[in-house]
Amino acid sequence: MTASAPYDLLVIGGGINGAGIARDAAGRGLRVLLCEKGDLAEHTSSASTKLIHGGLRYLERYEFRLVREALAERERLMRLAPHIVWPLRFVLPHDAGLRPAWMLRLGLFLYDHLSRLRALPGSRSLRLTRDGVGAPLQPRLTRGFAYSDCWVEDSRLVVLNALDAVERGAVLRTRTAVESARREDGAWTATLYDTVTRRRDSVRAKVVVNAAGPWVGQTLLQTLSVEARPKVRLVKGSHIVVRRLYPGDQAYILQQPDRRIVFAIPYERDFTLIGTTDVPYEAGPGPVGISVEETRYLCACINRSFARSIGPDDVVWSFSGLRPLYDDAAESASAVTRDYVLDLETEGPPVLSVFGGKITTYRRLAEHVLEKLRPHLPDWKPAWTGQTPLPGGDMEEADFDRFLRRVAAQYPFLPEATARRLARAYGTRIARLLGDAASLADLGETFGGDLSAREVDYLVREERARTSDDILWRRSKLGLRTTRDEVARLGRYLSAAGLQRP
Template sequence: MSQPFDLLVIGGGINGVGIARDASGRGLRVLLCERGDLAEHTSSASTKLIHGGLRYLEQYEFRLVREALTERERLMRLAPHIIWPLRFVLPHDAGLRPAWMLRLGLFLYDHLARLKALPRSEALRFDRTGVGAPLQQRLTRGFAYSDCWVEDSRLVVLNALDAAERGAEIRTRTTVESARREAGGWTVTLYDAERRQRESVRARVVVNAAGPWVGETLLRTLAVEARPKVRLIKGSHIVVRRLYDGDQAYILQQPDRRIVFAIPYERDFTLIGTTDVAHEGGPGPVRISSEETRYLCACINRSFERQIGPDDVVWSFSGLRPLYDDAAANASAVTRDYVLELDREGPPVLSVFGGKITTYRRLAEHALEKLTPHLPDMKAAWTGGAPLPGGDMAGADFDRFVETLSADYPFLPAATARRLARAYGTRAGHVLGDARAPSDLGEIFGGDLTAREVDYLVRHEWARASDDILWRRSKLGLHMDREGVARLGRYLAAAPVGSVAQRP
């Protein structure tokens, strides 16, 4: 058996990779196991926002909102390629929340943030601004405020990549089949689905960041007798052809007191979501229901001049949020805050419940704080000032970087240069290498995806299947036809499988 790991992390979602990255940078020997692909489930099914959570103020979640707003400002600096500002328009709808309540909530939202990198909220008269053009004429006024967009799956992959470059082992398609406590640590049986091999490893501490499977992992895999405290809430989104001009997003109040976002997406589309539906079954892949689709269409039709129906949906996605069970009666009211539970009955296991993508970095810091007595040689916290891979742009000036990339690779169409800059930041050159003409990039599968980029994703970012590339490392699936997808599948089937991502 190999040398014991300090930390075994179960789960390749945002919380798992965030903890693995932080721990590896503190000098710990880390192994992360994900039985599928990175971000395959909840972490790729978010609304793709880095935000404080305006609506959480109604639930008096002031600590969570303040922490999230602080993290919003920090993450903008650390990953300017995949995180950027987004202006939201909030129409005032008579009969729903009164204008004074919206104004008060936005005042708190502005002032709970300690840093001021984004513009503050403002009141709007829609007859004086173009942002009112898509809305129904009965909506005459509202407000605007700022939050941020994030490429959620890429945030996960970049954390894993940084962890690997700092010494962590990241194993995808690897299941933790069983684990038992022994003197001095855990003995764990792993199954590598790609190689069809089992392996036994040892770890001093286990972190259970299995997302929707956190309760199942605790009881069945780790054999820890504890009442599962996870509540599964399904959230679904739909994507339609672009509903309006402009870069602004809309946050729409609903008669059931929920809110629904309409957000510019992938240039040609609008993302609409999300639902909050209690999930009564076990953890696993989920799909949007016809009722959810009709609900989201109705939310748009209540506010926009342009009307949509289920036939307008070009893509949808759903995920299970593993929220901490606080016994709230309404699914929308369940806390989005995170809870970390440490079981010390022998070698420790830390289980992660709840959380939101915005606060993953602080969650990781808090998790390692809890584990400090069990890992006394761990170094100090460090992630608050360390850019994610590709985020080390001078002054976090993304537009200037795009100009530099275009100058270095003048044969690239402007849209392709911008997409590659968004996806890879300062590492876009690692993808393009010594290419001096389009032909140097190899086969084109569609949506400007080339063989050279695919090779990079397989070699360095754990991509194995078409979905890994088209729906998680990117959203190019929206821009490709079936023939292109089939050619990509054949190309990947012929690619050699590597066990560990290699440094560019």
């Protein structure tokens, strides 16, 4: 881009907020450049508890606006992305030593009624000694409640937003760091560094959106040389995955003596996802891992409520991420607000920084960002993302089960589990992936699980995947079913294509 033709927006950060902002802006006709120094969703956005939810526990802190907005977005995302967002029923056992039953009933009543739409079943009381969902729990837990929220494939949500942004005209540069940016001649001039080619170039933009997640403060101070006003508070959240703990599709939300809650959720058909922790993090932003103490804590949470005990040796995988929360001076990490704060600095060409937020409300956050930037950018089209499905989500009446039946009829050679996985991951774009395939052999070499060369090629071509981790842990979770030899073979395949270095 030349000085006379800058981008309207330079978005820094390829997590859910950056991708959502880029998509919304591109769809309104703005010229957008989205830069991510690693892979899409490589950090915080792929390390969530993978829920689209209103935030039942936020009611204790009277965050009614956040809960109401999140519940409205929950209903909307079920319609716009039915392949990667689907209903999940939660069981909340009542522990007599913790919150009283009347408080739980009141909270669930509010949760049911804060949303104007009721696409999901409401809450109800349970006799755990009579209901099958109580069977995995300890006998002392005799009463409970059930309510509804949604599951989301978090990293795929990011990828689909970024993909749609590109298809609407945005430029996406992954593995490209914004090294520095300065205000010059009424615009921002940014130096970009491509970590693959190791080349630098410059671009110009009218406005910078700093959606760098855990790096938001660092980006303001060091990259943009802007004094940071609001503060970011980093909180580490970790999860563990174990072999399936119980039968059924229900999830459990477990109260803890420290007043936190921990989820146990069916995961990837054969596993249970357990999380999350809330640990204050004082070091600088970067990759993080689970600690021994966090692993023990999550195991103890399960052992406090489930009949079956687990220990650290039962953990087959774990993941951790840093949540860049807005520092509201709360005493404990778990009490820090999950609401977002947008800070606009206009002493020269504007920069807007995103603090906090949760994956459920990313779409509304993007709309609010553009509302704040309206005085600083040319006229654009009205808000549109609330009615337009994400890529692959344009299925009749948002009915995934009906769509899956069509996939099974169209591709009868696919094993049932493979058909379901591909339909979930790609929705109506499964046809772009499978093309004219008429047999499993047409899909080419396999790399463990049911990952085929044709799927790998699609992920490289359409979704910017470059490495084994991009494919096995972010575009999918097939890493749970892949051996070291298979990972190495996938790496060699990517290297032969000039992507992953051996």
